[in-house]
Amino acid sequence: MTTKELYEKLKSIQEPKGYFFNKDMQMTMDLLESLLVNKERYGYMACPCRLASGKLDLDRDILCPCVYREPDVAEYGACYCGLYVSQDWNEGRIPHVTVPERRDPEKLLAALANGED
Amino acid sequence: MSQPAPITLYALSTCIHCKHTKEFLDRCGVTYDCIFVDKLTGDERKAMVEHIKTINPKLSFPTILINGEAIIGFKEKEIEEALRNL
Numbered sequence: 001m002t003t004k005e006l007y008e009k010l011k012s013i014q015e016p017k018g019y020f021f022n023k024d025m026q027m028t029m030d031l032l033e034s035l036l037v038n039k040e041r042y043g044y045m046a047c048p049c050r051l052a053s054g055k056l057d058l059d060r061d062i063l064c065p066c067v068y069r070e071p072d073v074a075e076y077g078a079c080y081c082g083l084y085v086s087q088d089w090n091e092g093r094i095p096h097v098t099v100p101e102r103r104d105p106e107k108l109l110a111a112l113a114n115g116e117d
Numbered sequence: 118m119s120q121p122a123p124i125t126l127y128a129l130s131t132c133i134h135c136k137h138t139k140e141f142l143d144r145c146g147v148t149y150d151c152i153f154v155d156k157l158t159g160d161e162r163k164a165m166v167e168h169i170k171t172i173n174p175k176l177s178f179p180t181i182l183i184n185g186e187a188i189i190g191f192k193e194k195e196i197e198e199a200l201r202n203l
Contacts, residue, residue, distance in 0.1 A: 027133055034131035048131035049178060051154055051166070081133060098134075098190040101177035108176050112166055 003032040019065070019073065019084040031083040035064055049081035050103065053111030061107060068102040123203065124149035127169050127180040130156055134191040135179040141193060145200055154178070 001009075007029070011021060021028045034048030046052035047062040061067045069079040076099045077089030088094045126142065128135035130153040142149050154165050166176065172187045173180040181188045183199040 030133050030136065034133070037131055049129065049134060051129060051176070051178070098192055100190070101175045103177075105170070105174060105176040108166070109170075112163055 001036065003029050003036060006032050006036065014065070014084065018086070019069065019079075020087055020090055022078070022082050022085050023090045027082060031081055047081055048083075050101075051108055051112075053108075053114070055111060055114060058107070058111035058114060061103065066103075072099050072102060123184050124200075125182045126151045127165075127172075127178060127182075128153055129178045132178050138179045138181060138191045138196070141191070141196065145197075147200060147203075 007021070010032075014020070022031075031048055035045040038044070038046045038048060038052060042052055042054050042056075042059070044056050044059070045064045046059050047064050047066050050062045050066075052059050052062065056063075065084060066079065069084055072079045073084060073086050073089075076097055077094045078085040078096070078099055080099045080101060082099070086094070089096065124142070124147055126135070126138060126149055128139070128151055139151060152165065154162065154169070157165055169180055170176055172182055173189050175189065177189060179189075179191060181196065183196070184203055186199055188195045188199060
């Protein structure tokens with residue numbers, strides 16, 4: 001699947017839910033490319049901005065769209081990696097800030113202890 | 118583990134914010150170590166994660182260390198200021 005195909009496919013699914021791709025198309029396509037890299041590497045689309053373990057059941061919370069997207073977009077207008085944003089964020093009605101990591105680091109450590117790598 | 122360079126960037130090869138941080142450091146013309154933690158495996162990855170945990174307990178990326186000061190996330194102004202104090 002190409003990034004363009006992934007873009008079209010996800011756009012039609014996610015926009016009706018209120019999640020829009022970052023208007024910075026370079027950033028959006030880079031992130032979609034990274035999702036395809038992780039799909040190739042791990043077999044699933046782990047969040048490009050988090051250290052995946054390679055074990056799906058330990059990474060389920062960071063499978064894109066991650067479980068943190070909803071609270072992050074609600075609070076900051078963007079998800080952690082910046083792929084999905086709100087309309088307000090894209091139209092500049094809210095400030096663009098660095099989204100802090102919501103995930104409990106213990107999940108990463110647990111995954112590390114039991115992961116493939 | 119050898120003494121880290123004055124500027125060390127702990128990053129993921131797939132992370133866009135890490136990419137933007139690298140691009141920013143390159144534009145500033147500074148030399149730095151960049152460690153792609155997702156490219157490490159086994160004990161090397163575990164040791165690196167344990168090391169990063171001492172700098173950034175949240176274990177998020179990018180984590181950049183400038184002269185011992187940790188900056189979490191791509192925060193241009195904070196990085197700029199830390200570079201000025203080098």
